[in-house]
Amino acid sequence: MIDQPPPMLPANxxxxxxxxxxxxxxxxxCHLLGLLTxxxxxxxxxxxxxxxxxxINHHGKEALNFQLSELLYFFVLGSITFVLMFFFIGLLLLPVLFVLWVLAVVASVLGCTAANRGEWFRYPGSIRFIP
Structure with missing residues (x-):
């Protein structure tokens, strides 16, 4: 009996x-609407x-999770900044809020371009509210 070689499997x-x-x-x-709305x-x-x-399910969940995470981060950091402003320390946190906003815009643009290229994108630092 002659042994047959195993069938070739696809690369991936x-x-x-x-x-x-x-x-x-x-x-x-999905990502672009997150920037606007x-x-x-x-x-x-x-x-x-x-x-x-x-x-679409993947990118919609990613964009939604990122926007909810961003909202939570801004709420927490904004609340801390507001409370610390009474002690003049909060004024030092205002640039941090601005940097957080810039990073959120950059991440949304990266997600937008990745989705347009057909890539499966995940936001760094995003809390998975919807798994």
């Missing part, structure tokens, strides 16, 4: 499917389109 058997142009556009829109835009788009595509 669990590779995610390549997103369509519409999926990439809607994924990009906070968490409301990504929430609405994610709720409407999450069942149509795993790619």
């Amino acid at each position: 058997p669990v590779a995610p499917p390549v997103p369509t142009e519409e999926e990439r556009t809607l994924g990009m829109l 906070g968490f409301i835009g990504p929430l609405i788009l994610w709720l409407v389109k999450k069942d149509e595509s795993a790619y």
